[in-house]
Amino acid sequence: xxxxxxxxxxxxxxxxxxxxxxxxxxxxxxxxxxxxxxxxxxxxxxxxxxxxxxxxxxxxxxxxxxxxxxxxxxxxxxxxxxxxxxxxxxxxxxxxxxxxxxxxxxxxxxxxxxxxxxxxxxxxxxxxxxxxxxxxxxxxxxxxxxxxxxxxxxxxxxxxxxxxxxxxxxxxxxxxxxxxxxxxxxxxxxxxxxxxxxxxxxxxxxxxxxxxxxxxxxxxxxxxxxxxxxxxxxxxxxxxxxxxxxxxxxxxxxxxxxxxxxxxxxxxxxxxxxxxxxxxxxxxxxxxxxxxxxxxxxxxxxxxxxxxxxxxxxxxxxxxxxxxxxxxxxxxxxxxxxxxxxxxxxxxxxxxxxxxxxxxxxxxxxxxxxxxxxxxxxxxxxxxxxxxxxxxxxxxxxxxxxxxxxxxxxxxxxxxxxxxxxxxxxxxxxxxxxxxxxxxxxxxxxxxxxxxxxxxxxxxxxxxx
Numbered sequence: 253x254x255x256x257x258x259x260x261x262x263x264x265x266x267x268x269x270x271x272x273x274x275x276x277x278x279x280x281x282x283x284x285x286x287x288x289x290x291x292x293x294x295x296x297x298x299x300x301x302x303x304x305x306x307x308x309x310x311x312x313x314x315x316x317x318x319x320x321x322x323x324x325x326x327x328x329x330x331x332x333x334x335x336x337x338x339x340x341x342x343x344x345x346x347x348x349x350x351x352x353x354x355x356x357x358x359x360x361x362x363x364x365x366x367x368x369x370x371x372x373x374x375x376x377x378x379x380x381x382x383x384x385x386x387x388x389x390x391x392x393x394x395x396x397x398x399x400x401x402x403x404x405x406x407x408x409x410x411x412x413x414x415x416x417x418x419x420x421x422x423x424x425x426x427x428x429x430x431x432x433x434x435x436x437x438x439x440x441x442x443x444x445x446x447x448x449x450x451x452x453x454x455x456x457x458x459x460x461x462x463x464x465x466x467x468x469x470x471x472x473x474x475x476x477x478x479x480x481x482x483x484x485x486x487x488x489x490x491x492x493x494x495x496x497x498x499x500x501x502x503x504x505x506x507x508x509x510x511x512x513x514x515x516x517x518x519x520x521x522x523x524x525x526x527x528x529x530x531x532x533x534x535x536x537x538x539x540x541x542x543x544x545x546x547x548x549x550x551x552x553x554x555x556x557x558x559x560x561x562x563x564x565x566x567x568x569x570x571x572x573x574x575x576x577x578x579x580x581x582x583x584x585x586x587x588x589x590x591x592x593x594x595x596x597x598x599x600x601x602x603x604x605x606x607x608x609x610x611x612x613x614x615x616x617x618x619x620x621x622x623x624x625x626x627x628x629x630x631x632x633x634x635x636x637x638x639x640x641x642x643x644x645x646x647x648x649x650x651x652x653x654x655x656x657x658x659x660x661x662x663x664x665x666x667x668x669x670x671x672x673x674x675x676x677x678x679x680x681x682x683x684x685x686x687x688x689x690x691x692x693x694x695x696x697x698x699x700x701x702x703x704x705x706x707x708x709x710x711x712x713x714x715x716x717x
Contacts (some may be wrong), residue, residue, distance in 0.1 A: 464516075465523045473516050481509050532637065536571075539640075539648045540564035563648040566640045569593060573633050580616050587613055590636060597645055600664040605635045638665075 323334035377383045396404075460469045461476075488501045540563040542554040572586045587609045594602040612628050642665050643650040643657060650657070 463523075464519050465527060469523075470516065470520060473519075477509065477512055477516070481505060532570075535652060536563070536567040536640070539646070539652065540567045559646075559648040563640075563646055566593070566646055570633070570636060570640060573629070573636060583616060584613060587632075590632075594636070594639055594645075597667070599667050601635060601639060601642075601662075604664070605632065605639065608632045608635065 323332060325332050375381065375383055377385075461473060464470050464473060484505045485502065488498060488505070491498075493501065540560055542556045542560055545553045545555055547553055569586070569590050573590065575586075578586070591606055591609045594605045608628065608631055612625060612632065615625060615628070640646050641649050641652070642662065643653065644665060653660070
């Protein structure tokens with residue numbers, strides 16, 4: 253150079269700085285092999301002391317921390333080129349700015365993975381492959397200002413409010429229509445119920461007059477008959493008829509009243525019979541019903557006792573006696589069961605029942621008609637019902653006695669002092685029923701009577717339930 257600064261060829265890093273007559277040469281060299289001060293001349297030799305002073309290059313041997321950063325050497329000129337990292341100090345980082353926000357102090361990392369249903373890819377058009385190349389074309393729309401945008405929002409809000417008010421109005425109208433229809437339906441239903449009740453009441457009043465059953469029904473008939481007679485009498489007297497014609501008209505009214513009274517009496521007889529049958533049926537059902545015991549768990553247990561079982565058997569026999577349209581064999585089977593049921597006890601009542609049963613069996617074998625046997629069968633039913641209502645024969649009947657047993661006098665239910673063997677029961681039939689069916693034994697003796705030929709025990713049994 254013009255200042256006479258010459259670099260050593262064996263230097264690993266050359267950096268020259270010459271100002272004025274003194275040049276400061278910082279060369280990174282090996283401090284063990286190089287002196288501290290070196291005087292350089294253009295020829296590369298030391299100048300004598302008398303010569304003009306030359307610029308002195310002071311070499312500072314500082315170990316380089318970038319000796320191993322690498323570089324390259326120019327092949328033609330032999331110049332060594334080192335990496336920029338060892339030639340230039342890094343730019344200092346700015347001091348950190350203090351951040352006090354929560355978002356700057358904490359960061360939440362979230363990792364999510366996604367697997368799409370359809371894989372993405374590209375496909376080129378080729379023979380046999382059709383690729384849809386229809387793309388969406390976007391056109392430029394007119395620019396909308398903030399005033400226009402606000403107006404659009406206001407119009408949209410008004411439209412939404414209009415539809416909402418319409419929906420609320422329709423909803424309220426629907427509710428009002430539903431309420432009106434409900435009220436109308438309720439009114440119509442009440443009117444229908446009122447009409448049905450009126451019709452039922454009218455039919456019930458007609459039934460009370462045509463088929464009276466209770467005491468109140470017959471009192472109503474008598475009251476209406478008296479009102480009719482008084483009305484007809486007043487009408488005839490108001491006509492101012494001659495005495496003979498008036499008496500004849502009153503005689504006709506009296507005749508009609510007499511016929512109506514006879515009709516009412518016949519209806520009383522029919523009603524008494526039907527009411528008696530209903531009362532007997534209800535009493536037998538109550539006698540044969542099981543006992544109901546309340547359990548600790550709150551349930552109700554139904555228990556059949558020997559008394560209720562006995563009442564059930566007697567009730568079935570009584571119902572079998574009331575059956576109609578039975579064949580001769582079936583009727584004889586029922587009579588046989590009743591006979592051997594009452595023969596367990598020896599008294600006047602049981603003897604009468606046995607006598608009546610033998611008499612009906614004899615008449616049936618003679619081929620008598622059903623109509624001729626109605627009175628006899630009625631007597632058998634009444635006697636057997638008296639047998640059922642006696643507590644000595646049916647212990648369950650004691651609950652239905654209205655009069656105490658001490659005050660009741662029934663001579664026909666008292667046991668006889670003589671037995672059947674000492675004083676046999678009178679048999680009025682020529683062919684009495686003498687033996688029960690198979691499986692029945694003589695109560696008291698424990699023996700089985702012989703089965704005579706042609707007796708009822710050889711007939712087919714019949715279910716009495």
